[in-house]
Amino acid sequence: MSAQQIVFLVTAGVALISAALVVTVRNLIHAGLWLVITLAAVAAIYVQLEADFLAVVQVILYIGAIAILIIFSVMLTRRVMADTGPQRIPQWPLAAVVALLVAGGLAYLLVQVPWPAAPDVDVSDTVLALGEAFVDPNLFVIPFEVATIILLVALIGSISLALPERESD
C-alpha cells in the first residue's frame, strides 16, 4: 500500500466519522462543528485529486460561509428545541434502512466496474485555464453569467424572506 493510499484512507475515515456524527449528534451546535471537520477533510481529498482551486473554494465557501451561516441560524433558533426532546423522528430506523440500501447498492455497483487508472498528465496550472474559460465566449461565459444571476436572486430573496414582518400592512 503506497503512501498516497494511506493518506487517502486517513482523510476518508475522518470525513466519514465526522459525517456520521453530523447526522446523529443531539446538540446541533456540535453537529455544525462536526460539519466543519467533514468539509475540511473533503477539501483535503480535493488536494489529493490535484484540484487545488476547488480545495480553496471549499474552505472559503463551505467552511467560511455556509457552515458559519448554519451555526448562526442554530443560535438564532436555539430556544425552541434546546437539547431536550427528540432530535430525530420516530421512524428513524426506516431512514437508516433506506440509507443503508443506497450505500450498499452504490458501493456494490462501483467496485464491480473496471475503472481505468488515472492518466499521467500534469494538471498543475488549472487555475489559469479555469479563469480563461470563465470569460471565453466560446466556453463558459454564459454559465458564468447565469451563476451570478442565481447568486443575486438568492441574495435578494433571502433578505426579503428573513426581513421581519411590518406591523402596518
Place this chain on the structure above:
Amino acid sequence: MVPLSWYLVLAALLFSLGIYGVLARANAIGILMALELMLNGVILNIVAFWRYRAPTQVSGQMFAIIVFVVAAAEAAVGLALIISIYRRRGTVVAEDVSLLKW
C-alpha cells in the same frame, strides 16, 4: 495511485449519510446540514471523474464550481426560510410546519 473506485465509494457513503440525516432529523436546520453532506458527496464524485477521465479539460471543474454556486444559494435561501418560519410560528421542527398539508 489511489483507484478511482475508492473516491466514488467515499462519495456514495457521504451521500448515504446525508440521506439518513435528511430523512431522520427532526430539526429543519439539521436537515439542511445533511443536505450539505449530500452535495459534498456529489461534488467529490464530479471532481474524481474529472481527474481520472478528462484532466486536460476545464469542464469538469467548471461543473463542480456551478454546483458550489447552487449549494451556496440553496443554503442562503433555505436558512432564510427557516428563520422566517421560526419568526411566524415559533418552531423549527419540520413536522410542525404542516401548513400545506391537508
